[in-house]
Structure formats: C-alpha cells, structure tokens
Amino acid sequence: MELANIQALTFDLFGTILDLGGSLKPAIGSFLSQRAAAVDADRFWAQWRARQRLEQYQDTIMMLGHSGYxxxxxxxxxxxxxxxxxxxxPEEVDQLMAAWQQLSPFPDVNAALERLHARFRLVVLSNGDPEFLAHLVQHRVRFPFDAVLSATHAGAFKPHPAVYRRAAHQLGLEVGxxxxxxxxxxxxxGAxxxxxxxxxxxxxxxPYEDTDLRPDLEVADFSELADVLLR
Structure with missing residues (x-):
C-alpha cells in the first residue's frame, strides 16, 4: 500500500461515520404504520436512499445551482x-425529515478516531450542508475533528472532482x-x-465498483481501519 505519505484522513459522514439506516428506520416505520402503508421501513429506506443519490447526481450534472444536501x-x-x-x-414530510437531526454514529467510530488522531489529521469531507454538518459533528458525533469540509463550497456533490481537489487545497496538502x-x-x-x-x-x-480505481485498503469497520493504519 502506498500510504507512507498520508497526513490526513478525510471521512465521509453519512453512512460511514453516521448510521443512517439504524438512526432513521424507527422513525420511518412509525411514519408508515400510522398511514397503514403497505411498504415496510427497510424497503422504504432503501428506495429513499437510492433516490437521494440520483437527486444529487442530477443536481450536479444539470449545473442549475447547488441545491444542498x-x-x-x-x-x-x-x-x-x-x-x-x-x-x-408538507408539514408531515417535515416531521419525518426532522429525524435527520438525530443521526447517531456507528458504535465503532469514536474509539477508532481517538486512536487515529494520534498519527493523522482527521477531517470530515461530506456532501452535507455546512450548518447541518456543524450540528452533527458537535452534537451527534462529538469528536474534535481538525476540519469539517462541505461539498457545498465546491458547488457540487461528491464524487465531483472539485470536492476532493478543493479539500486538499484547503488542507494545504497534495492530493496523494x-x-x-x-x-x-x-x-x-471519485477520490x-x-x-x-x-x-x-x-x-x-x-461489491466494489467495476473499475481500475481500486481502494488501497478495504476493511469491515473503523476498528479494523485503525488496526491497519497504525501497524
């Protein structure tokens, strides 16, 4: 692995640090049961998440202005x-959207971040809106990252290259x-x-994408990530 020169770890937040499904499916299930919906929370969440990514791709590709996460x-x-x-x-939609303010991290996250912080700069690099990220980092993750960077300032969502290049520039580092x-x-x-x-x-x-742009390492969780990077 060509990782000897790594100085900063840039972390995705949604689904990587924060457990979206575990945090949101109870609220989704309650919302659906109150309306006697035929779809269950697991299927609804999978559809919602997939559609959200499509919305982000459309937002970036059409270049009509960055909507926000x-x-x-x-x-x-x-x-x-x-x-x-x-x-x-609309007000009922807003009530379900409010569950996003209560996202929780995966249980392996914080202990691993503490270990990694002894060697690396730790940075959030997320598609989230800046104010939303500030809330989540301060009140939900509760970890002192060295920087919290939003794709909003690049005017596009990941995996647009501007997001990653701007992040490296802001950190004063080479992309490598x-x-x-x-x-x-x-x-x-994209990275x-x-x-x-x-x-x-x-x-x-x-499965990983069918591409030559392979990850340098694949791990199951943050505990394994820390074990590998701190060897």
Whole structure:
C-alpha cells in the first residue's frame, strides 16, 4: 500500500461515520404504520436512499445551482412517498425529515478516531450542508475533528472532482497525502480519480465498483481501519 505519505484522513459522514439506516428506520416505520402503508421501513429506506443519490447526481450534472444536501433528501422523500402511494402533507414530510437531526454514529467510530488522531489529521469531507454538518459533528458525533469540509463550497456533490481537489487545497496538502475513508464505493472511486488514496469501509458487505480505481485498503469497520493504519 502506498500510504507512507498520508497526513490526513478525510471521512465521509453519512453512512460511514453516521448510521443512517439504524438512526432513521424507527422513525420511518412509525411514519408508515400510522398511514397503514403497505411498504415496510427497510424497503422504504432503501428506495429513499437510492433516490437521494440520483437527486444529487442530477443536481450536479444539470449545473442549475447547488441545491444542498437536505434539499435533495427531501425531494427524494417526496418521490419515495409517491412511489409507494403514501399520502403526506408538507408539514408531515417535515416531521419525518426532522429525524435527520438525530443521526447517531456507528458504535465503532469514536474509539477508532481517538486512536487515529494520534498519527493523522482527521477531517470530515461530506456532501452535507455546512450548518447541518456543524450540528452533527458537535452534537451527534462529538469528536474534535481538525476540519469539517462541505461539498457545498465546491458547488457540487461528491464524487465531483472539485470536492476532493478543493479539500486538499484547503488542507494545504497534495492530493496523494490524503486518504478518503468511505463506506460508499462511488466516493472512494471519485477520490482515487483525483489522486487521493482510498479506504473502503465495507460496512454493508457490498461489491466494489467495476473499475481500475481500486481502494488501497478495504476493511469491515473503523476498528479494523485503525488496526491497519497504525501497524
């Protein structure tokens, strides 16, 4: 592994540090049961998450102005409700959206971050809106990252190359001195295409992309990530 020169670990937040499904599915299940919906929380969440990513890709590709993370989440929710024939007034949509303010980290995260901080600069590099990221880092993750960087300032969502290149510039580092850590394979691919090193945290047991832009390492969780990087 070509990781000897790594100075900063840039972390994806949603689905990598924060457990989206575990945090949101109880609220989704309650919302759906109150409306006697035929779809269950697991299927609804999978559809919502997939649609959100499509909303982000469309937002970036059409270049009509950066909508912001929570705007794409809300549009995806409205679409997924319609897909499943679930009626909800705008204020009811807002009530379900409020669950995103209560996201919790995976249980392996904080102890591993403490270990890694002894050697590396630790940075959040997320598609989230700046104010939303500030709330989540301070009140939900509760870890003193060296920097919290939002894709908003690049005017596009990851995996657009501007996000990664701008992050390296802000950190005063060469791209090859940064290791992107993500449970989303598209994120690792995007970072590797820009010259970042990449760590794929395969929390969900999913195959990696069919590409030559391979991760430098693949681990199951943050505990294993710390074990490998601190050898």
């Amino acid at each position: 929570l705007a794409t989440v809300r549009r995806a929710l409205v679409y997924t409700l319609a897909l499943n024939g679930v009626a909800a007034a 001195q940064c290791l992107m850590v993500s449970a989303n394979s598209f994120d690792v691919v 590797r295409a820009c010259g970042f090193r990449g760590a794929f945290v395969n929390r969900y047991g999913l």
